[in-house]
Amino acid sequence: MNVARIPRLVARSSHQIARHYATEVPRRPIGGFRGGLFGFILGVTLTGAVGYYYLLDEYHAASSLLLNSVEELQASTNRVRDYAKKIEGVEKQLQKLRDQTVTKDQLADLRTEAKKLYDSLNIEHLELKTHVWGLEQDVHKLSRPAQ
Incomplete structure (x- = not known):
């Protein structure tokens, strides 16, 4: 009985020894939920940062366009005001001429x-x-x- 058991023990022990010397990396259990949550938070943060940068860029572009628009509007308003003053002056001169003519x-x-x-x-x-x-x-x- 003892003799029949020995090859089995040897076979088992050599198999167990081979396992200890194998090149497999032992897996560390990270946890699926923890990894998924970390990936989600990282993705949301990166997406939010890129979105915020894009939003700021669009805001600056829109602000500069609006500022240019306001400056052009102010310049055209000044031109219209100058034209109105010139027209008023011409109207006054015309009225003086009308008063002086017969x-x-x-x-x-x-x-x-x-x-x-x-x-x-x-x-x-x-x-x-x-x-x-x-x-x-x-x-x-x-x-x-x-x-």
Whole structure:
């Protein structure tokens, strides 16, 4: 009985010895839940960081575009304000010119007044001529009897 058992023990012990000298790395149990949770947290953190960086980049780009837009709007507003001031100045000058100019009716009235004045001066001139002629006639009459 003892003899039959010995080869089995030797066979077992050589098999167990071979196992101890094998190149297999002994597995350390990490735990599936712990590894999955760590991977999830790492992935969420990296995704959040990349998303935050992208969001900041987009925010800066949008802010610079908005600032450029505001500056262009301010420049165009200033140009419009300058144009409005120029238009107001031109309107004031136009109103001054309108106040200084005469209308057709005023010009027609002025012409009729000038014609009346010319006619009255002409009539007075003719009256003076007639008066002078009358004086000359009187002087002539007075000078004849003296001869």
